[in-house]
Amino acid sequence: DAGVTQSPTHLIKTRGQQVTLRCSPKSGHDTVSWYQQALGQGPQFIFQYYEEEERQRGNFPDRFSGHQFPNYSSELNVNALLLGDSALYLCASSSISGANVLTFGAGSRLTVL
Amino acid sequence: QQQVKQSPQSLIVQKGGIPIINCAYENTAFDYFPWYQQFPGKGPALLIAIRPDVSEKKEGRFTISFNKSAKQFSLHIMDSQPGDSATYFCAATYTGNQFYFGTGTSLTVIP
Numbered sequence: 001d002a003g004v005t006q007s008p009t010h011l012i013k014t015r016g017q018q019v020t021l022r023c024s025p026k027s028g029h030d031t032v033s034w035y036q037q038a039l040g041q042g043p044q045f046i047f048q049y050y051e052e053e054e055r056q057r058g059n060f061p062d063r064f065s066g067h068q069f070p071n072y073s074s075e076l077n078v079n080a081l082l083l084g085d086s087a088l089y090l091c092a093s094s095s096i097s098g099a100n101v102l103t104f105g106a107g108s109r110l111t112v113l
Numbered sequence: 114q115q116q117v118k119q120s121p122q123s124l125i126v127q128k129g130g131i132p133i134i135n136c137a138y139e140n141t142a143f144d145y146f147p148w149y150q151q152f153p154g155k156g157p158a159l160l161i162a163i164r165p166d167v168s169e170k171k172e173g174r175f176t177i178s179f180n181k182s183a184k185q186f187s188l189h190i191m192d193s194q195p196g197d198s199a200t201y202f203c204a205a206t207y208t209g210n211q212f213y214f215g216t217g218t219s220l221t222v223i224p
Contacts, residue, residue, distance in 0.1 A: 004156070033210075042119075042202050042214030043157065056210040090156050100145045100209045104156030 002027060004105035006091050012111045013081050021076040021108045025093030031055075032074040033102065034066060037088040049074055050096060078110075086112045116140060117205050119215025126193055127223050134188045134218045136203035141184070143205040147212075148177065148188050151200045160201075161188070193222045 005024045013019050025032050031050045035043035045058035049068035068074045072093075078085055088109050092102040118137045126132045136146075145164055149157035163170045163177045163186065170177045174191040190197055203215040 033212075035212075035214075040217070042117075042204075042216050043212075044214070045211045048210050056208070058211060092156075094209075100147070100162070100206065101159060102147075102212065104149075104158065106154065106156045 004091055004093050004103050006089075006105035006108050008108055009106070010109045010111075012113060014113050015081055015083060017081050017112075018077065018079045019081060019110060021078075021089050021091075021110075023074045023076070023091030023093075023105060025072050025074070025091075026103045029093035029095050029103065030072050031094045031096050032068055032072065033092045033094070034074070034076045035090040035092060035104075036060070037090055037107070039087070043090055046076070081112045083112050086110060115216070116213035117203055117215045119203050119218060121218060122216070123219040123221075125221045125223065128193065128195060130193050130222070132190050132193055132197075132220055132222075134201050134203070134220075135185065136187065136205075136215050137183075137185045138205050138213075139184065140205070140207065142207040143213075145206050145209070146177070146179065146186050147204050148175075149202045149204060149214075151202065151217075157202055190220075193220075195222045195224050198222050 033048040034046040037043045047057040048055045052068045063079045065077045088107040090107045091105045147162035148160045150160045151157040176189040179186045206212045
């Protein structure tokens with residue numbers, strides 16, 4: 001049973017560029033959350049998607065946007081990249097019926113130069 | 114503002130020792146408190162979790178102690194092993210949507 005898969009695993013961008021990160025949730029999960037983990041810090045909640053709608057959003061600017069597809073997979077888009085956006089971006093999936101149990105992917109490591 | 118405060122930042126113990134990691138919170142609406150374990154290059158993995166209606170929960174060598182009046186909870190790892198060397202995060206939520214994580218504790222277990 002595949003867990004949460006994320007792509008790409010690593011990527012390097014320059015300031016001002018745009019990036020798209022992708023996530024496939026664990027089989028049987030219908031909810032996807034995105035977290036940003038800066039080096040040496042805990043994950044910070046970006047937003048959560050359920051039924052293709054943004055359900056809740058953390059304290060992140062509008063440069064961060066997302067999408068959920070009918071097959072429950074999700075994308076995270078970040079526009080106008082800043083140096084401070086360099087981080088590990090984690091996707092976590094859950095079931096709406098068991099929302100407290102998050103399964104994380106290995107993350108996408110973004111470096112902004 | 115950090116919703117969940119975690120300490121210590123790092124911890125070194127001998128094999129067989131009992132490392133203890135502490136977390137404190139302010140929001141009394143939190144109703145679920147998980148601990149996650151993260152190895153380098155991996156995402157966090159759920160280790161154990163507790164709800165505020167119980168004071169202690171054990172799963173194998175891992176124990177959570179919960180003090181509702183003090184708004185504190187801690188993770189104890191019994192008979193620690195070198196394979197337990199990882200970063201540990203406490204977290205809290207009250208909606209099941211947004212989880213608030215601590216800043217992490219890097220644990221090293223020396224053989």
